[in-house]
Amino acid sequence: MSVQMQVQKVKGGRKWVWILAAAFLFSQAGCAGGNSKKTEETEIQVFIAASLHTSMTELSEMYKKEHPEVKITFNADSSGTLLAQIEEGYACDIFFSAAQRQMDKLEKDGFLKTGTLADVVNNQVVLVTRKDSTTSVKGLETLKYAESIALAGRSVPVGRYTRQALISSGILAKTGEAADITTREISEALGNAQISEQDNVSKVLTAVLEGSCEVGTTYYSDIYGYEDELNILETVSYDLTGDVTYPVARVRNEEADKAQNDAADDFLEFILSKEAKEVFESYYFDTDVE
Numbered sequence: 001m002s003v004q005m006q007v008q009k010v011k012g013g014r015k016w017v018w019i020l021a022a023a024f025l026f027s028q029a030g031c032a033g034g035n036s037k038k039t040e041e042t043e044i045q046v047f048i049a050a051s052l053h054t055s056m057t058e059l060s061e062m063y064k065k066e067h068p069e070v071k072i073t074f075n076a077d078s079s080g081t082l083l084a085q086i087e088e089g090y091a092c093d094i095f096f097s098a099a100q101r102q103m104d105k106l107e108k109d110g111f112l113k114t115g116t117l118a119d120v121v122n123n124q125v126v127l128v129t130r131k132d133s134t135t136s137v138k139g140l141e142t143l144k145y146a147e148s149i150a151l152a153g154r155s156v157p158v159g160r161y162t163r164q165a166l167i168s169s170g171i172l173a174k175t176g177e178a179a180d181i182t183t184r185e186i187s188e189a190l191g192n193a194q195i196s197e198q199d200n201v202s203k204v205l206t207a208v209l210e211g212s213c214e215v216g217t218t219y220y221s222d223i224y225g226y227e228d229e230l231n232i233l234e235t236v237s238y239d240l241t242g243d244v245t246y247p248v249a250r251v252r253n254e255e256a257d258k259a260q261n262d263a264a265d266d267f268l269e270f271i272l273s274k275e276a277k278e279v280f281e282s283y284y285f286d287t288d289v290e
Helices: 003-009 013-034 050-066 079-087 100-108 140-145 157-168 183-189 201-209 258-271 274-282
Strands: 042-049 070-077 094-096 118-122 125-130 148-152 194-198 215-219 230-235 245-250
Touching: 042 050, 042 079, 042 258, 050 070, 050 201, 050 258, 050 274, 070 079, 070 258, 079 100, 094 100, 094 258, 100 157, 100 245, 125 157, 125 201, 140 157, 148 157, 148 201, 157 183, 157 201, 157 215, 183 194, 194 201, 201 215, 245 258, 258 274
Parallel strands: 042 070, 042 094, 148 194, 148 215
Antiparallel strands: 094 245, 118 245, 125 215, 125 230
16 A cells, blocks of 8 residues: 555544655665665685686685675686786786696795795596597507597696606606607607697596597596596506695785785685595595695
8 A cells, every 4th residue: 555545544634744754764764775785795816727627616615605705716727827827917816736836936936925835735647538439548658559649738737747757657758857848749759649739637638528639648636527438547656747736825916905815815724724625635636745
């Protein structure tokens, strides 16, 4: 029933005035409630290695339940690409790398906040193929029998780890740093094998899953969710690759205000928590790091 209809049914000037006043106050209260200020959202930029995307997405969802005022924006790519972006001035609050090499470079050049660097998880390189593959490849020693190979570029940690494993196993001659070895040199060492160079580990995985490449080297954690589609031909020993450790650190962001810095500090602490370790382990990462 409208205010006007109510007024028509009330006799007496005082009651008429009271009803109009009550209706006015009620409407003003409603407007004030509709215009109440919402909690301001703080956004943090988190750069992560591509192999961390699934696990970190789950962690961000867990964090948001307790901190709805924080928006976490991920930039997922190869650690080499992310390193270059940070050096070029891209706004970044946290960097979670798939290798120590990129973190060492940022620390040396003064991009990291002192005292925030920490190792979080270990991973392992694996050589994979599709379940329905008829490949003759059994491991790195027989990689030359592959008709096509998906291999990450030399600036990508898994690409560098693969190159180091090929050197350590004697397939490639040690003529310098693993990161300096080109795809052409690897192809020649494998009898001119066809190699499809990929920008990051996720693209290596996709190339094998889609069948465009017969085999490829990726991380053990990337097998998560594809157990029914992929076969692991070899889990490459740390003796061949060296440690495959993922470090994380806060990055100096001159554009960040206090709220953003506080949120980034808190999210980094969450990444290092026992609760987060359980999530990483569920995605096949090893959290037993020194």
